[in-house]
Amino acid sequence: MHGPSAEPASATPSVTLLTEGTYPHSHGGVSVWCDQLVQGMPDVDFHVIAVTGTGREALAWELPGHVKAVDTFPLWGPPPAGRAPRGPRLRRFLATYEQFLLSLLDPAREALFAPAFYRLADHAADGTLFAALRGEAAARLLARLWNRPHLATAAARPTLHDALAATDLLEHALRPLAAPAPAEGITHAVSGGLATLPGLIAHHRHGTPFLLTEHGIYLRERYLSFRAEPYRWPVKAVMLGLFRLLAEEGYRNAALVTPGNRYNRRWEEHGGTPPERIRTVYNGVDPAAFPPAGPEPDRPTLSWAGRVDPIKGLETLIRAFALVQKEIPDARLRLFGGTPRGGEGYRTACEGLAAELGVADAVTFEGRVDDIRDAYAAGNIVMLSSISEGFPFTLIEAMSCGRATVSTDVGGVREAVGDSGLVVPPRDPEAMAKAALRLLREPELRAKMGESARLRVIEQFTLRQTIDGFRDIYHDLSGLRRPVPVDVIADRPAPVMALAAGGAG
Structure with a gap:
C-alpha cells in the first residue's frame, strides 16, 4: 500500500x-x-x-x-473558463506539453508521462491548460514532433489537419483535470x-x-x-x-x-x-429481487437485454437468429434496452441487417423496459452476444431468474456461468445458433441449466457479498x-527542452 x-x-x-x-x-x-x-x-x-x-x-x-x-x-x-498563457508561462506550458506528447509517441520516452501529466494538471488548476490547448502553438508543436524521422508516426506523414484533430481530442479528454x-x-x-x-x-x-x-x-x-x-x-x-x-x-x-x-x-x-x-x-444481485421468472413463452423466443451499442455484438446475435429461424421458423428474437445518444446509426444498421437476412418480422427492438425481469421472462433463453464485458449484470440477473443462457466467452462470463449455461466464442454466429438450437430443442436441459444457474447465483454472486466486500x-x-513530499507541491522549474512558440522543431 x-x-x-x-x-x-x-x-x-x-x-x-x-x-x-x-x-x-x-x-x-x-x-x-x-x-x-x-x-x-x-x-x-x-x-x-x-x-x-x-x-x-x-x-x-x-x-x-x-x-x-x-x-x-x-x-x-x-x-472550461480560462485565459491562454503568454510569454514565459506559454513557454513553460509548451515545455511540459512537449514532454507529454513525446511520452505518447516515443516508447523510449514513456517515463516522461507522469511528471508531464501532473504538470498539465497544475496548468488546469491555474486556468491556462484548455485555452493553451486550443491555441495554434499547441497544434504546431505536435505537427513538428510526430514528423521526427525516428518516430513511427512520421511514416504516415501526418498533416497539420491531423495535428489539429489530435490536439482537439486531447483538449476534450483532459477536461476532467x-x-x-x-x-x-x-x-x-x-x-x-x-x-x-x-x-x-x-x-x-x-x-x-x-x-x-x-x-x-x-x-x-x-x-x-x-x-x-x-x-x-x-x-x-x-x-x-x-x-x-x-x-x-x-x-x-x-x-x-x-x-x-x-x-x-x-x-x-x-x-x-x-x-x-x-x-x-x-x-452480485439480490436473489429475492430476481426470483424465478415463471412459465416460458409459448412461442420459441430468444431474449436479450442491454444498451444498443456496437460492443454488445448485436449483429452477431441477429445473424445467429437468422440461422435459428431456418430450423425453427416460428422463433423470434426480442431485444430489450435503450439506444444511447449517438447510437442511432448502429441500431439502424442492425435493423437493416435483420431486413437483409429476411428476419425483420421476427426481430423486435422493444426499447427500455420498466422492469428488467420482464425481459428475462420474455425468452425461453437469454442471450449475451458482447465482444467485451466485465462481469455482466444482465447475465447474473437472468441466471437468478432461472433462465438458461447462451453467452459469448468474453471477460468474466465463463466465471459467472460455470456449467449452468452455454458459452460460445464471440463474433461466431454459427456457434451461437448451434447453442441456442440445442437449448430450444431440449426443454429438460434448459430447465436443468436454469435451476443450476439460480443456485450458482445464490451461492456465489449475491449483492450482500459485494456490499460487504466494499x-x-x-x-x-x-x-x-x-x-505528501514537499517537492510534490513545490513550484517546479520548467525543463529547458522546450520548443518555444514559433521555434524550430
Whole structure:
C-alpha cells in the first residue's frame, strides 16, 4: 500500500465516486452497480464526480440523502473558463506539453508521462491548460514532433489537419483535470480511463487513497472502439498512447484495484499492478429481487437485454437468429434496452441487417423496459452476444431468474456461468445458433441449466457479498493517507527542452 497511516481511520469514511458516462446520468450495468453500492451503504457519505458528454444530461437515478453532491465535467460541452498563457508561462506550458506528447509517441520516452501529466494538471488548476490547448502553438508543436524521422508516426506523414484533430481530442479528454482534487476521504473510480483523472491528482497532491474498480477493461475497449473511428493512424496513436499510459498510471498509484473477475485481473497485472494490491470482488444481485421468472413463452423466443451499442455484438446475435429461424421458423428474437445518444446509426444498421437476412418480422427492438425481469421472462433463453464485458449484470440477473443462457466467452462470463449455461466464442454466429438450437430443442436441459444457474447465483454472486466486500475495503483504505513530499507541491522549474512558440522543431 502506501506506508503507515498519517491519520486514524474514520468510523464512516467519505467516498468520492468517479464515473465516466454512467452513474448517475445513465442506465446500464455500471450504473446499476453504483446505485447498489450507494444504496447499500447509508452510513457512508458519497460525493460523485461524473465525467459526462455534453453537460445537459439529466439525472437518471433518484439519489439518496447521503449522496451529498454531484459535480459534472462534460467532455463536449462549452470549454472550461480560462485565459491562454503568454510569454514565459506559454513557454513553460509548451515545455511540459512537449514532454507529454513525446511520452505518447516515443516508447523510449514513456517515463516522461507522469511528471508531464501532473504538470498539465497544475496548468488546469491555474486556468491556462484548455485555452493553451486550443491555441495554434499547441497544434504546431505536435505537427513538428510526430514528423521526427525516428518516430513511427512520421511514416504516415501526418498533416497539420491531423495535428489539429489530435490536439482537439486531447483538449476534450483532459477536461476532467479541471475537477477539484478531493483532499479528504477516499476516491473510488468505477472505471479506468478519464474517470481516474481526479483520483490520480488527489493522490498526487494530497495523498488521498485511490481505489480503482474495472468492470470492463477500459483500455481494451478503447482499442476496439478506435478501430471504427474516422481519424488517420497518427491521431489514433496519440489517443491510444494516452489511454495506455493513463491505465498504467492508475494501476501504479491505486491503493487497491478491485477487478470483478479473473480475466480483468490478468490485464491489470500485465498493466503493472502489484498482485498484492489486487482484490477480486464479484458483482452480485439480490436473489429475492430476481426470483424465478415463471412459465416460458409459448412461442420459441430468444431474449436479450442491454444498451444498443456496437460492443454488445448485436449483429452477431441477429445473424445467429437468422440461422435459428431456418430450423425453427416460428422463433423470434426480442431485444430489450435503450439506444444511447449517438447510437442511432448502429441500431439502424442492425435493423437493416435483420431486413437483409429476411428476419425483420421476427426481430423486435422493444426499447427500455420498466422492469428488467420482464425481459428475462420474455425468452425461453437469454442471450449475451458482447465482444467485451466485465462481469455482466444482465447475465447474473437472468441466471437468478432461472433462465438458461447462451453467452459469448468474453471477460468474466465463463466465471459467472460455470456449467449452468452455454458459452460460445464471440463474433461466431454459427456457434451461437448451434447453442441456442440445442437449448430450444431440449426443454429438460434448459430447465436443468436454469435451476443450476439460480443456485450458482445464490451461492456465489449475491449483492450482500459485494456490499460487504466494499465496506471492508473502504474501512481498510480510510487510514491510508500518506504524507505528501514537499517537492510534490513545490513550484517546479520548467525543463529547458522546450520548443518555444514559433521555434524550430
